[in-house]
Amino acid sequence: MSRTYRDEAVVLRTHDLGEADRILTLLTREHGQVRAVAKGVRRTSSRFGARLEPFGVVDVQIHLGRSLDIVTQVDTLAPHGRELMADYSLFTTATAIVETAARLTEEEDSSQQYLLLTGALAALARRRHAPTLVLDSYILRALAVAGWAPSFSECALCGNGGPLRAFSAPMGGAVCGDCRPPGSAAPTPETFELLGALLAGDWALADTSHERSRKESSGLVAVFLQWHLERQLRSLRHVDRDFAYDVARPAPPGTYVPTGAAAAHSAQAREIVA
Numbered sequence: 001m002s003r004t005y006r007d008e009a010v011v012l013r014t015h016d017l018g019e020a021d022r023i024l025t026l027l028t029r030e031h032g033q034v035r036a037v038a039k040g041v042r043r044t045s046s047r048f049g050a051r052l053e054p055f056g057v058v059d060v061q062i063h064l065g066r067s068l069d070i071v072t073q074v075d076t077l078a079p080h081g082r083e084l085m086a087d088y089s090l091f092t093t094a095t096a097i098v099e100t101a102a103r104l105t106e107e108e109d110s111s112q113q114y115l116l117l118t119g120a121l122a123a124l125a126r127r128r129h130a131p132t133l134v135l136d137s138y139i140l141r142a143l144a145v146a147g148w149a150p151s152f153s154e155c156a157l158c159g160n161g162g163p164l165r166a167f168s169a170p171m172g173g174a175v176c177g178d179c180r181p182p183g184s185a186a187p188t189p190e191t192f193e194l195l196g197a198l199l200a201g202d203w204a205l206a207d208t209s210h211e212r213s214r215k216e217s218s219g220l221v222a223v224f225l226q227w228h229l230e231r232q233l234r235s236l237r238h239v240d241r242d243f244a245y246d247v248a249r250p251a252p253p254g255t256y257v258p259t260g261a262a263a264a265h266s267a268q269a270r271e272i273v274a
């Protein structure tokens, strides 16, 4: 097997290492989430330091190292970093987007997640739509790709077409009056319309939505995301134990991170357990 590969990637996070190096967390198109060190990039003489800014889309060559993989070549595909870091509102939105991507792609590789992320950063950098709309649309679609598509046009529980009275993250989105759990939020019909438009990418509707619906949508999207991220952590703990038991071998020491076939198995099991 070759010790070097090339791939497209988005820079999710960077951490300084030693005097001049930087550790990068990348979401690659074909190799999932990758951590690699870029040597000497903080020196002013560095050939590719500026290309490895957060939010940047790059073509990278990575060498599989003994402890850490090493970035050996970088070409810029889309220099979003500069635009997104120059504007505070774009910067905070882009940060929320890459942090969501980092969490949702920790366990599973998906080129769809990569394409969704690059699309969202490009829309943000080109100021196509209000930053909060781009963020909320990205989160809803990234959750859908992860297998957690919310329902906004019919009751998530009984499938009834309406009227939709409430929103419940544990039930999977909008719910009718009969299925509504006590204490659930009761958004306006316009908010459900906007949420549906953000999930479907209906920008004509989203761009003309009212401020009140946008605020209400953002709150519900944040709750929905938080609920799934917490559930993901909980169910992973169960799945890892079940998987180790399944194949009749002792659980590996420390944190068990499934890879390859084990990850596929774990993903299936996670759907069943969740």
Ligand SMILES: [Zn+2]
Pocket: 155, 156, 157, 158, 159, 160, 175, 176, 177, 178, 179, 180
């Ligand atoms: Zn119902």
